[in-house]
Amino acid sequence: MNARRHPGQRYPGQRAGLTKEQVIATANDVLADGGFGALTMRAVAERLAVAPNALYSHVANKTELVDEVLDATLRTIREPATDDVEAVLREIMAETLTALLRHPDLMPAFLARQGSRGPHARRLGDIMAAALERVGITGSDAVEARRVLIVYTIGFAAFAAGPPEGNPVPLDELQHNFASGLQWLLAGILAGRC
Known part of the structure; x- marks a missing residue:
């Protein structure tokens, strides 16, 4: 007999409130600690204490994860306030x-x-x-x-x-x-x- 899940109840491997920003920040931490070769979906998931499949609702694969991390470094660059x-x-x-x-x-x-x-x-x-x-x-x-x-x-x-x-x-x-x-x-x- 299957137990009914209540609204808001998590499935195994899910983490309440996991955001794309957290995934990217954690990936950045993995890179900082272990270099490019250490960055895997599994390593990020382990740091977040979730199953790797929980990451796939935020990024499709490692390539997209790397692209997101790289792009996040450019977030602070503003449009110059000049016409020159x-x-x-x-x-x-x-x-x-x-x-x-x-x-x-x-x-x-x-x-x-x-x-x-x-x-x-x-x-x-x-x-x-x-x-x-x-x-x-x-x-x-x-x-x-x-x-x-x-x-x-x-x-x-x-x-x-x-x-x-x-x-x-x-x-x-x-x-x-x-x-x-x-x-x-x-x-x-x-x-x-x-």
């Missing part, structure tokens, strides 16, 4: 670098996934595309300009996130180098506009 195209692009890339440097443990995942694909990444991409369009850079030229800026920024973050013993360049010097290189890139992109 160079300033918009510079501020977004500088804030992206800062966000990436706060999570050096995520660099292998950013490199493996070639960036983020979530809603925050798309929002920033749309802001960049709109800025480029204001100066006549559209279509494949705009896509290429954005890609170059993103690859530059992720590359710098990966270089800066390297092990301290293998990275003799101080962080403040690297950040200065990043700003100088970004200025050169933007000058070239904007000078070549249609």
